[in-house]
Amino acid sequence: MIEEIHRTFWGHVRRIFLRGIVLIIPLGLTYWFFQALLNGIDGVFSPILTDVIGRHVPGLGFLTMLALIFIVGLLTRNLAGRLLFNAVENLLQQIPFVRSVYSAIKDLVNAFNVGGKGQAFRRVIMFEYPRKGLYCLGFVTNESHYAGPPAVGLYHVYIPNPPNPTSGVLCLVPKEEAIELDITVEDGVKLVLSGGIVSPDILRRQKEVQS
Numbered sequence: 001m002i003e004e005i006h007r008t009f010w011g012h013v014r015r016i017f018l019r020g021i022v023l024i025i026p027l028g029l030t031y032w033f034f035q036a037l038l039n040g041i042d043g044v045f046s047p048i049l050t051d052v053i054g055r056h057v058p059g060l061g062f063l064t065m066l067a068l069i070f071i072v073g074l075l076t077r078n079l080a081g082r083l084l085f086n087a088v089e090n091l092l093q094q095i096p097f098v099r100s101v102y103s104a105i106k107d108l109v110n111a112f113n114v115g116g117k118g119q120a121f122r123r124v125i126m127f128e129y130p131r132k133g134l135y136c137l138g139f140v141t142n143e144s145h146y147a148g149p150p151a152v153g154l155y156h157v158y159i160p161n162p163p164n165p166t167s168g169v170l171c172l173v174p175k176e177e178a179i180e181l182d183i184t185v186e187d188g189v190k191l192v193l194s195g196g197i198v199s200p201d202i203l204r205r206q207k208e209v210q211s
Helices: 002-055 060-075 079-093 096-111 185-193
Strands: 124-126 135-146 152-161 164-174
Touching: 060 079, 079 096, 079 152, 124 152, 124 164, 124 185, 135 164, 135 185
Parallel strands: none
Antiparallel strands: 124 135, 135 152, 152 164
């Protein structure tokens, strides 16, 4: 009897401790990420501002970065600002190594710009990969046709590698082999970035729109 009570007590302690871990770890990682981000941004502008005003003000570099982002966004709302930005972008595109890095980063940002006009991820699909019987989740980025024979409609599917979505695999998937899932791109991104932890209990096929 005493041994059973002892087991039950430690079982409750273990469950409470695990529940605490589930809550603390995401908060801690979020704090660590934003602390590193803020310190990194603050470290770029703080030395310049310290020389200008003669003293160090914590967080001022980050606020300056926010103001700069806002000003750039404001400038691109008019024709002159867009022309200036396009000129800078065209200049970067002329530099071989810089061009590759800039284009990759820009495409990645647009890909995860859920709901934006430049969104590269169109829908979430599931298909058998890397062999029959195993299913993989990917994001449709484009469509094309293989002339054949036989002629086949293809989805261009990007498969991110969790937890780092900047690296992944591109597959050309026949449309008849793709299962379009009834989840949003945002939910698909969460599923991938969490390594499958943040996932709906049931994955359903997207219903076809009746014409």
